[in-house]
Each structure stands twice: as structure tokens, then as C-alpha cells.
Amino acid sequence: MSHKLKEGKLRNAYLTDEEIWRIFSSFLSSKSVKSSTYKYVLMKSMIENLYEVNENLELSYDQLAYTFAKVYWNMVVVHGIEKHNPGSRNAAAATWVVIEERETYSIPNDYSFDKIASSVQLRMIKKIKQAMKVNVFGALFGDTRGSFYEFSHRTEYFRFDPNVYSFMLNYQLLLTQLTNFHMAKKIEELNGRSVDHVIMKVEDITKRGNLKPFERVLLHYFEQRCFYCEKDLSRGKRQIHVDHFVPWSFVQSDQIWNLVLACSKCNTSKRDKLANGLFLDKIKERNDELITLKEADITPLLESYQEEKIQKMYVYSQKNGYDQLWAP
Template identity: 60%
Template sequence: MSHKLKVGELKEHYLTDEEIWRIFTVVLSSKSAKSSTYKYALIKALIENLYQVNDRFELTYDQLAYSFTKVYWNLIVQHNLIKQNRGKNARVVTIIKEIQSKYQIPAEFSFDKIAAQIQIKMVSEVKSTMKQNVFGALYGDTSEKFYAFDHKHDYFKLNPSVHSFMLNYQRLIVNLTNYHMAKMIEELNEVPSINYLLGKVETIARRSTLRPFEKVLLNHFKNSCFYCGKALSNGKRQTHVDHFIPWSFVQSDHIWNLVLSCSTCNGSKSDKLPKRYFLDSIIDRNNELIDKEEDANVMSFMKNYKDKKIILLYDYSIKNGFDQIWSPS
């Protein structure tokens, strides 16, 4: 009955890759009891926040609940995949549908388009459900070795060995989690095929717009392409926001991994890594952002950023198969 636990301590602090793989295999298999898709959604939330941990490998419940809520909003409301539980509706489904109805939010609205105060209310309610049914359940399935948690203090700490493992094998873990989550959703809902669902599950964490980040970057930096340096305008070189390290690897939107780009560079770069010398440029740019202490928005976006995070992200993306290196022609 680990899902009822209010506190969970780490049983072991050091695990080998082989031990972690063995536990992950159990979590993704039928050996792990799953009455709902909650465990998969928590793994997706962890992946989205891998580069948001502080120096003690801690995350807040709010960070995880935000990502968790976004996953379900986009599945339930945007894609009408209501059944996320065997038997009665999952509590998260009820929360989301009630809030959508109360505030008359259109089904085509992705999570990031919802008003901030409504997002906060929804995340708060979902967080309460996660405390009852999610944190303890996955904790038990991972043999109490992947993370520690404490509901009273909204405290969550990843095992450093697990954090390193997830960085190293991120792409594979993402693909495995997406596949098994899609397979379960297919069993619960009447949908055409698992291939149809995989496309939905793979993109539920993606924002519909990067406009808020674009505004911040335009406010603090000159309107020129990060890669080729040419001025951006409303003409052929219109402004794009590009993920410096591809979204398909990062699986999240952080301003410290976003740059202004012209349409030519954005289209040409696509899902490739920029040449390593651009890494120095984005680190310099990010340090300029950190200096904007008077801008609360920027400070919020840059929380827990360290130069080493984007360097690690670059190196781990290559290890995960993103080895096509690009530079402007």
C-alpha cells in the first residue's frame, strides 16, 4: 500500500546502471500494478524537469504537478482521451473537466494558453491528488530507491544515481514511457491504433506557443538571428524561437535553451545540434539574462539555471543519438 505513504526515504543512495535498468523494466512491465496512467505521467514530469533540479537534486511538488497537469490537460481536453483509469474516472480527469466547464475553456486551448490564476488552481488540486495516489505508488514500484518525498514539506529529491542515469538514457526512457503509456490509453479508450496515440503522447508536453519567451528575448536583446547574426524583420527573415538543443530530446521549454532565429536557420537546423562553438555564445547570453535581476519574469524563467546544465544537455544529446551537427550555410 505504498501509495498511501506520506513520507518516503531513499533506501540506497548509489545504484549501478544495471540495477536502475532492472527497476525501470519492472515499472514499465505488467509486474507493476497500474489502475491508471498516473505512473507514466509522473515519469514524463520527471523527464521534463531533469534540468530543473537544484544542487541537491531536489524538485518542488509544484514543478512536478505543473508538468503532470499539463500532460493530462492536453490528453483529456485537447485529444478527448477521457479514460485514464480502469473503472471509474481518474480523479485528475474529474478535476480538469470540472475546471474546463466552470471557466468555459475551449477544447482547442492547450494548457499554456489558460489564464495563470486558473492554471494555479488546477495544479493545486492535481497536486493534492498526486499526494494521495501517485508519489507513493511509483516510490514503491521503484523499490524505494529512485527518490525521497515528504508530503508535509512538499519535498521531493531524486537519487543522484537515477538522475545521472535518466540524463544518460533520456531518449530511450522517453520512447519507452511514451509507448507504454500510449498502449494503456489505447486499452482504455476507443482509438484507431497505438500509432495514432503515440503521436498524441509524444507531443503532449510541447507548448502551443513560445511567444512569452520571444517577448522576453526581444525585450533584452537586439532583434538578430542567434546563428547567422542577420537582422530579423517581418519579411523573409521573420522571427522564430528555436530550441538550441532540439525539443525532441529536451522534452521541455526553458528560456535558457531558446534563441531567436531567422526562418532560414530555423528550417535548416531543424532537429540538429548546432556546432559546439555556439555553446559558448548561449552561455554568455544566459549569463546576461541572469544579470536582469530587475525583471521578475526572467528570474523566474532562469531559476536553478547553471552553465553546466546546458553543457551536460549538449553532451548527453550527442550520447542519445543527436550527432548531426549543424552550422549556418
């Protein structure tokens, strides 16, 4: 059984987009056995970490386990979806991990993952990583016929096939939507009933609850002006919005190097659009300034940042359909 594999090597066959689509479709379809939601969640974790790979297109198990833990926590605890009969063999081990941790620490149900104390987050991530080793990496490896990624439990590294990696960047938005849709269907099937607003809940589970800490950092180190129109933001706290420079609906994660302060007028009119290229140069300069500060509260937030990253995100969001450029 492929889910028991401790290591899987890439076939390294050259795949065309058409072949990758075919494998992806069979992974989504009911032909591939999915007794739980974990394969979709691994796919979501791969998508969320597309811009976090190193030069060899590798991710650590810890990076993937962080997203995996966050998704399960927000799905099972915050939204109360994916329920299982106790003792059911079909229950995802990750579901039990988050339920146990919530009970051990009496964490309120409405606490999103990022609000949990980091020591508890780390414990949970460690346990989830173990669960992923047993059930997850090998199973999806088998489903994708060894052509999407390779993995090793010994080194705890995961590596994308180069063609599959660029395929995922080119079709990121579509892949996210397809994965969310099929995962929502699976959740309803597991729950044995229709779940209110299930697709919206699934779309929401990678979302961080609170951008306030980023707002505080940006307000502290920079002039209090709208990034786009330069309006003074120092008067009236309600005027300040934290904007995802490359829209959240595309990146699905919150990194300080993609966040700017904006006035409500700009934030409302920009919405889900991409700002024009002048602002791309401006945010690169802003990020350089952030790095130069060398402050203890900022440096860890920029650990994985490189200028090419925001450039790449900007280019791929255009390729994914964010081609209407906005200016204030």
C-alpha cells in the first residue's frame, strides 16, 4: 500500500500540461480512494507553500505540517465540520490530534489557529507531522503515480517535480478552486448531510484571523501614510486598512512582505485587483527598508523573503487572471 511508504522517488518523466491535468483530475475524482479529507488538505498545503520552496523546489515537512495543522484546526474546531464516528477507521488522525489538543488546553472553539499560543501550535504541528508520515505523503504519492513530488521521512523533505511545479503556478487559482470544491463535497459526504455554506467555510480555512500584529509593526516603523495615495493615516484609526498587495484570494496567506497600509478609499476601490507596476517597485523598496531595519520583531517575519518572490507572485497572479491593473 502506497500510504505506508517511507520514501518515494520521482519518476522524472517529462509530463506535458495535458498529462498533468489528467493525473490531477483522477486525483480529484472518486476513482482515487479518499476515506478522508487529508489528500485535499495536502494539496492545499502544497499550494499555500508554492512560494516558500528553496532553490531545489523543496519544502520541509514542518512547512507543510504547519498549513496542514492550521487547516484541520480551522475546519474541525472553528467551523465544526468533518465529524467522525468515534473509533471509525476512516477518521483522519489529524482530526483527533486537534480535538485532543483543544481538550487538553481548553482552547475556545472560536480561536483560529494563529491565535493559539505558539508552544501549543508547535506541539500540534509535531503530532500532525507524525500523522502525515503514516497516512498522507505516501497516499498522494501513489495517487499521482509518483509524478508530482518525491519525499523522504528520513530527511523530512518534500520536492516538487519541476514541470508540475510550474503547472501549479500557472493554474494556481483554478487548482485551488477545484480542490476546495471537491473537498467541500467530501466533507458533506463524511458528515452525511449538507453543511451550511460549506464551500465558503472551506475557502476560509487557510485564512489568518487577525492582521493587527502586522498593522502595529508597519505603523511603528513607517510614516502613517496610505501606501497607494499617500494620504495621511495618523488621524482616525478606523481609516487604516491592511491590504494584501497581491490579492489574498490569490496568495491565500499573510506575509508581511505582501502587506501594506491603505486608506479605506484605496482599499475599497482596489479590492481584488492588482496594483500597477509602479507599486510593485514601491513595495520592493519598502521590503528592502524592512530588512535593513534589522529589528527583532521584523527579521523573523522576513526570513523567507526574497525580492524575486513578490515579483514571481505578481507575474503569476496576472497569468491566473488578475490582469486588470489598478491605480488610485
